[in-house]
Amino acid sequence: MQIYLPIAGLPVDAFVVVALSIAVGFISGLFGVGGGFLMTPLLIFLGIPPAVAVASVSSQIAASSMTGALAYWRRSAIDFKLSFVLIAGGVAGALLGVMFFNAMQRQGRLDAVIVFSYIFLLGTIGSLMLIESLRAILFSSTKARSQMRTGRDSSIEGLPFKIEFHRSGLYVSVIPLFLLALFIGFAGSLLGVGGGFILVPALIYLFRVPTAIVVGTSLAQQLITMIAATLLHAATNHSVDILLALILILGGTFGAQFGARAQVKMRAEYFRLLLGLLVFGVAVRFAGDVLIAPEDPFQASRTDVGR
DSSP states (O other): OEEEETTTTEEEEHHHHHHHHHHHHHHHHHHTSOSHHHHHHHHHHTTOOHHHHHHHHHHHHHHHHHHHHHHHHHTTOOOHHHHHHHHHHHHHHHHHHHHHHHHHHHTTOHHHHHHHHHHHHHHHHHHHHHHHHHHHHHTOSHHHHHTSOOSOOGGGTTOSSEEEETTTTEEEEHHHHHHHHHHHHHHHHHHOOOOHHHHHHHHHHTSOOOHHHHHHHHHHHHHHHHHHHHHHHHHHTOOOOHHHHHHHHHHHHHHHHHHHHHGGGSOHHHHHHHHHHHHHHHHHHHHHHHHSOOSOOOOOOOOOOOO
């Protein structure tokens, strides 16, 4: 069934978009991360303009983050003080990202910037995930785990402007937290990704935020940052396609329920390995489109005029 997307300016098969959104929602529920890093590339592969894909997926990420954040709030599993610092950095990053987005769009370079940014970001993150998950599988014994680093990164210990975050048990400078959120907000508004697959590991491994707190805190930051990004995109470049966003929200929410149920049946190490392969595969797909020349770049056809 074909539907016309008014902002994207093209017809798409509604069943294909729904199926993709359910699949990405399933993956999001399975791995516990936002699906923007998959949904945005898939929409681009379908022919939807990158600007519309990025802006519309931002609204879908905000909606999915709201349901998750509410669930963690009910369980008192959010550090609101830490979330406030992350939200401040994320909103500032989103503003900078949308400004950069609009500047590249005016210069006609936005599509190239988005594609190459995805290749770099997903290629790097996917490679790190693969390495870490393979190490976890190969060295999964108790002895090997005990040899893993457990202290906080020493490079951030001496920084000024330290604040105590009682809920997370932290006493750390707000500078690295703000800069981390700034980068994630910038990348989120530019590429249509929530950034949870970057923020959650960073908070766990760099700042030692308890795992019981980190997901809810990340979702709260994601919620406000993506709302800001969506509003900024809608107000400045009018690239949010409401019809597309609604389809993505409905399909993603439905698929996430089944993904969450399937999560208990797999080991955590294999979760990370599959997610790493998925992320790296999307980066390879983008790189293939850029590096592999089309089989028939030029075509000639006869057109009869004036008959």
